[in-house]
Structure formats: C-alpha cells, structure tokens
Amino acid sequence: MEKGKIGVTTENIFPIIKKFLYSDHEIFLRELVSNATDATQKLKTFASAGELKGELGEMSISVSFDPKKKTITVSDNGIGMSAEEIDKYLNQIAFSSANEFLDKYQDQANAIIGQFGLGFYSSFMVSDKVEVISKTYRDGVPAVKWTCDGSPEYSIEETEKAGRGTDIILHIDKDSKEFLDEQRLENLLKKYCSFLPVPVHFGNEKEWKDGKMVDTGKPKVINNTRPAWTIKPSELKDEDYNKFYHELYPMGEDPLFNIHLNVDYPFKLTGILYFPKIRNNFEIQKNKIQLYCNQVFVTDSVEGIVPDFLTLLHGVIDSPDIPLNVSRSYLQSDSNVKKISSHITKKVADRLADIFKKDRENFEKKWDDLKLFIEYGMITEEKFYEKVSKFALFKNTAGKYFTLEEYDKIIKENQTDKDKALIHLYTTDPVAQHTYVAKAAEKGYDVLVLDGQLDTHLINALESKDQGSRFVRVDSDVIENLIKKDESHSSKLSKAQSDDVAQVFRSQVADSDKARFHVRSESLDENDLPMVITQSEFMRRMKDMAQFGGGYSFYGEMPDSFDLVLNTNHPLVVALAGDLDKEHADELKKNSAGIEKTRVEIEFMEKEHGKKKPEEIPSVEKDDLERLRGELKQLEEKRKGILDGFGNEHKAVRQIIDLAMLANNMLKGEALSAFVKRSISLL
Ligand code: ADP
Numbered sequence: 001m002e003k004g005k006i007g008v009t010t011e012n013i014f015p016i017i018k019k020f021l022y023s024d025h026e027i028f029l030r031e032l033v034s035n036a037t038d039a040t041q042k043l044k045t046f047a048s049a050g051e052l053k054g055e056l057g058e059m060s061i062s063v064s065f066d067p068k069k070k071t072i073t074v075s076d077n078g079i080g081m082s083a084e085e086i087d088k089y090l091n092q093i094a095f096s097s098a099n100e101f102l103d104k105y106q107d108q109a110n111a112i113i114g115q116f117g118l119g120f121y122s123s124f125m126v127s128d129k130v131e132v133i134s135k136t137y138r139d140g141v142p143a144v145k146w147t148c149d150g151s152p153e154y155s156i157e158e159t160e161k162a163g164r165g166t167d168i169i170l171h172i173d174k175d176s177k178e179f180l181d182e183q184r185l186e187n188l189l190k191k192y193c194s195f196l197p198v199p200v201h202f203g204n205e206k207e208w209k210d211g212k213m214v215d216t217g218k219p220k221v222i223n224n225t226r227p228a229w230t231i232k233p234s235e236l237k238d239e240d241y242n243k244f245y246h247e248l249y250p251m252g253e254d255p256l257f258n259i260h261l262n263v264d265y266p267f268k269l270t271g272i273l274y275f276p277k278i279r280n281n282f283e284i285q286k287n288k289i290q291l292y293c294n295q296v297f298v299t300d301s302v303e304g305i306v307p308d309f310l311t312l313l314h315g316v317i318d319s320p321d322i323p324l325n326v327s328r329s330y331l332q333s334d335s336n337v338k339k340i341s342s343h344i345t346k347k348v349a350d351r352l353a354d355i356f357k358k359d360r361e362n363f364e365k366k367w368d369d370l371k372l373f374i375e376y377g378m379i380t381e382e383k384f385y386e387k388v389s390k391f392a393l394f395k396n397t398a399g400k401y402f403t404l405e406e407y408d409k410i411i412k413e414n415q416t417d418k419d420k421a422l423i424h425l426y427t428t429d430p431v432a433q434h435t436y437v438a439k440a441a442e443k444g445y446d447v448l449v450l451d452g453q454l455d456t457h458l459i460n461a462l463e464s465k466d467q468g469s470r471f472v473r474v475d476s477d478v479i480e481n482l483i484k485k486d487e488s489h490s491s492k493l494s495k496a497q498s499d500d501v502a503q504v505f506r507s508q509v510a511d512s513d514k515a516r517f518h519v520r521s522e523s524l525d526e527n528d529l530p531m532v533i534t535q536s537e538f539m540r541r542m543k544d545m546a547q548f549g550g551g552y553s554f555y556g557e558m559p560d561s562f563d564l565v566l567n568t569n570h571p572l573v574v575a576l577a578g579d580l581d582k583e584h585a586d587e588l589k590k591n592s593a594g595i596e597k598t599r600v601e602i603e604f605m606e607k608e609h610g611k612k613k614p615e616e617i618p619s620v621e622k623d624d625l626e627r628l629r630g631e632l633k634q635l636e637e638k639r640k641g642i643l644d645g646f647g648n649e650h651k652a653v654r655q656i657i658d659l660a661m662l663a664n665n666m667l668k669g670e671a672l673s674a675f676v677k678r679s680i681s682l683l
Helices: 013-020 027-048 083-112 119-125 174-179 182-193 238-248 308-312 328-333 335-358 360-380 382-388 404-412 434-442 455-465 495-506 537-548 571-611 619-649 651-663 669-682
Strands: 002-005 061-066 071-076 127-135 143-148 153-159 165-172 200-209 212-221 257-263 269-275 290-293 296-299 314-318 393-395 401-403 422-427 447-449 469-473 515-522 531-535 560-567
Touching (some): 027 182, 027 296, 083 143, 119 127, 174 182, 182 296, 238 257, 238 269, 238 314, 269 335, 308 335, 308 360, 335 382, 360 393, 360 455, 401 404, 404 422, 422 434, 422 455, 434 447, 455 469, 455 537, 469 537, 495 515, 495 560, 495 651, 531 537, 531 651, 537 560, 651 669
Parallel strands (some): 061 200, 290 314, 422 447, 422 469, 515 560
Antiparallel strands (some): 061 071, 127 143, 127 165, 143 153, 257 269, 290 296, 531 560
C-alpha cells in the first residue's frame, strides 16, 4: 500500500469546500453520475476508433445505497483508471483546480455559493470517507483502490475487481443522512439525470401483483437516453414534440408551437423551446426553461442567460459552452452568453415569422394566446421588435386580424385627421364601451380591441416609433374630437348660455376621492347624446401603466378624471337653456351687466396701477380695487347660486347626467337608486 499527501497548499481544503457549497450539497450526485457518463462515452469513442480489445457491451451506470453501511455507490463500466491515472486525475488535477478556484473567488463567497461544482471532490460535501475502486479498460493493468477520509491524506493499493469501470463508494457523514433514502435519491436522479445518454439504474422495477407491489428483479432505468432535443428534427413529428413536452411538464397544457434549436458555430447549443399558452398571470409561468450541459440538468433559472421575455417560454437548452459553474453576474457579462441570448431571440422571431408566412390561419388562431409573450418581447427587446413588428397582429371589434401595415392601409383614408395624423381607435372592453364603439361605427370608423395586459405599453412604443400615428381609446373624447375633420357644427347657444348651462350641470355632480369631474360644452350634432363621459387618453394610459408597475406609480395615486361633455346642440339642452332664460332672464341679465361693469373697472384700475411703482399708488385707490374685486366675487357667487338653484329644481339635469353615467357603467349604489326613483316619477 502506498500513502501520499494530496498536492494542495491550503492545509485542509475540505472544510472550505463544505462551507462554500453548503446550500447545494445534493449536486454531488450530479457530479458523480456525469463523471460516470463521461467515462462510458469515452470508452465508446475508443471502441469506435478500434482501441478497445474485447467486447464493449451494454453501457450503463448504477446508483445504489446501503442504509446499514451508510454508503452510496455510483458504478460505471466505462474506461476506468489505473493507479497512475488516479494519481493524475484525482490527487493532483482536481485538487489544484479546486484550489485555484477558491483562491480566485475567496472574496465572493456569497456570489458563488451553490453556483459551482467541484466535480469529483464535491463528494466530500456529504462523506467522511470516499473509496474509489477502478479497473481500466486496458488489458493487464491491475485494479486499484483509492481511499481518502477527507483530510489531504489518501492511500492507494491494488485490489480485485471483476469488470472494467469504476465504483465510487461514499461513506455518508452524519450531517448528510438525508441522502440515505430511496425517495430522496430517486428524486435527485430524476432531477439531474433524466436525460443522460447512458442508462442509469436505480433499484428494481416494481409491479402491481396480487394486490401488492412486488420487485420484478429487473433494474429500473430512471432516464430517457434519447430526449427529443438530441434527435434530428427531420425524425420528429409534432406528437413527439408534444410527448416530450409532457415528459418535462407532466401537468402542462399542450404548447402552441415549438422551436428546435441546433447551433454548431460559434458555440454549441441544442434544445427545444415551446410556446406555452400564456394566461394573464404570467409571473407563475416564468422560469420553466431547463438548462442542460451535455444532457446533465444544471438549473431551471435562466435569467441572465436568455432575455427576460424568453423566460416565458418552456423547454430545454443544452450547451457545453455556457459557463455554468460561475456566479450570475459573471454569466450576464460573458460574451458567449450574450451571443447565445441574441441567437435564441433571433431564432424565436424567425420561427414565428415562418409560421406567419406559411400558415397564417393557424397563427391567427393562436394569436390571442401568443400575444402577451410577443408584446413582452417587442417592448423589451429592440431586435425582437424589429423582426416581429412586421407580423404582430391586431384584432378589430369584428374579430378580424391585421398586421399594423395592413390595418393602416384600410383606415388611412377615413381615419386621418385634419393634421394628417393617422388615428387608431381602440376599445379595451367592447361590451362596457359599447356606446362609444357604436358611435365610431356610425362614422364608418374601425375600432381595435386592445384588451391585453401589455397593450398600453405596446401602443406607447408604437407611437414613439411612428410620430404620424396615434392610438386613442373610443371613450377618451367625443368622436368628433378624436378624429378631427374640418367640418364643425354651429352652436345653437351663445357662449354665455353655454357657460351657464355647463354650470347648471356642474352643480349636480360631486367629486370624490377617487374621481374628479369636469363639465365642458361642445357643439355636437343635435342627434348625438346630450351628454357623454370621456376620460383623457393620456391620464388613463398613465394610470394603466402604473397598475402594471414600472415608474408610473405617481399616476397610480391620482384620482380618475372624467370629462362630462355637454352637447349644446341637443334639443334637451337647448330647452333647458330656454327654461333658464324664461325663469331667470332678468336676474341673469342684471348680474351679467354688473359683472361686466365691475370687470371693466378692475381692468382699468389694474392698468393704471401697472404704470406706477407700488409705493406711488394712493392707498384709497388700493382699497377701491380691493372692494371691486370683492364685489366681482360676490356677483359671481350670486350667478352660481342662481344656476345651481336652477340645476336643483330641474330634474332633467340630473337625469341627463345619470344617463351618461349609466352608459358608462358608472352609476352605482345610492345614485342608481335615486335615478330609478326619479325615472319613475318622470314617467
Ligand atoms: P472533471 O470531471 O471536471 O474533469 P472531476 O474532479 O470530476 O473533474 O474528475 C477529474 C478526472 O477524474 C476526470 O476528468 C476523469 O478523468 C477522472 N474520473 C472521474 N470520475 C471518473 C470515472 N467514474 N471513471 C473514469 N475516470 C473518472
């Protein structure tokens, strides 16, 4: 027997390994099984190069455990190692690279915890002793046994071993007993080894017989050695892709489309990405992509490796070129990762373009489920936007789909306003905003349905790219103002009358913490409604965005602000103005004259005073001006009093407001009961 000391400078490296890796002890199994896989793959390569004497046989790996002896054993029938190789690979190389690694990252302990594996040596995270029994594939070389108890000292001796290959025997330490459990081990193997290229045996198949589960004596294979992504796309049908999807996500709904990735240069990458149906709450659907390195599972958190919107996709990415064993911040700045990321983005866009071109019907059918994903990408990734904006779809209220280019052509003639802006009308809820949609239809305008979570963000982006085009919700103003043409209606009321009626109506609406109302007169068509409620596009959009998060929270806290647009050409409004005239003409006339006169006087005095320095103005004059201002205020109050009183007395005023509220689904509670009562009394 030979004894030696492992060549490391750090006196005792194991406590450090343990400390660094504490959060992810379970990866020891991944490391050992993937070493075993490498050993079998290498042997296959040698065999095909004619370097192997004798039979290659069935390649396999087996994992077993013994709860009494407290051991876990990972065995393979791969290339094996001679004593010299053990010395070279286990004693020197592995340790020195581990040491280098620790030197380099000492200061970033937190960043790297759980982010890297130390290959074979990770077995010391869970063991107080490790034995390696190995016999190389080369003829006539004796089997060897290497033992190390977790100190830098090891021993190596010749031993007997029946066949070629390596057994790694871990003597599990008392803190890691959890791993001596069938279920735990099986779960770990399923997590990390489900798609390894070599069959991994763990325990025996069981079957249901005579009312109980019995051991069949046949070893149970826990992995699929030929997962779909390793197969040529030409050999796979849609069913195969779907079947593999359900292998990854047993509970998942069928995906919409898939993309088979296969890159050789400048990096190696394979994989299959799936477009899932994306429901509204997409946070839950994020981070389902699994990252593999040569078919060994590494992680399912791919942030930083692919752009954020792509994390909505599902599936598998397999690349030996992604530096997996480093911290995330390192990953994000890695140039290979950047290339991979933009490559995947491009592939995804190309695939969508392809489906759009070849099978538009299918694309339209799936659009509603795809839309959120695509819009997310368009908003966050410029490159993706450039490609996808050519075929991103918009749906109108008739349920027809258009690309923006197609749509613009259709509406160009009718929906260009007098300032040459192309106006896209949209509704976020065709049912609730029906009155407005119908109004637009009457004018021959088309209305888009933008009811998606990201639509507001998207139209912001579209507008910023095309200054000549605007998106306005159908209820953000009266239709005449949304698409301004040169025609205008003459008003049946004078300016003063319009202002007075507006105040009459203003007197009958109350602001609340959540809503502010502003009454505004417009001379619309006499066949239009007497009053409509609109909400400014800008404010509403900002509030929508605030709801979604991002830097708009300031708007989120503002009350909603509504315009009550009074149609001063509507017969009911004209009639009210007539009644007002009848009942209060004299009073109002006198009041107007008073206001007019006082205003003139104030204006005159202010002008005079403007010519002098403040100290030159006699105080009598100053007092006079103050008095006049007071009088004006009183006169205005008086007028308001007359108008408010008129509003109180005339039920039609409140009725017209309530009808407008009702059309907008804003009449609720007490106000609704009062409306019903009043309506009956008016009948
Ligand atoms: P890595 O796998 O990253 O090279 P490891 O520390 O896991 O680092 O292993 C070091 C070396 O030991 C491997 O490169 C391989 O040559 C050898 N080795 C480890 N496990 C086995 C095995 N089961 N069979 C044959 N050789 C092995």
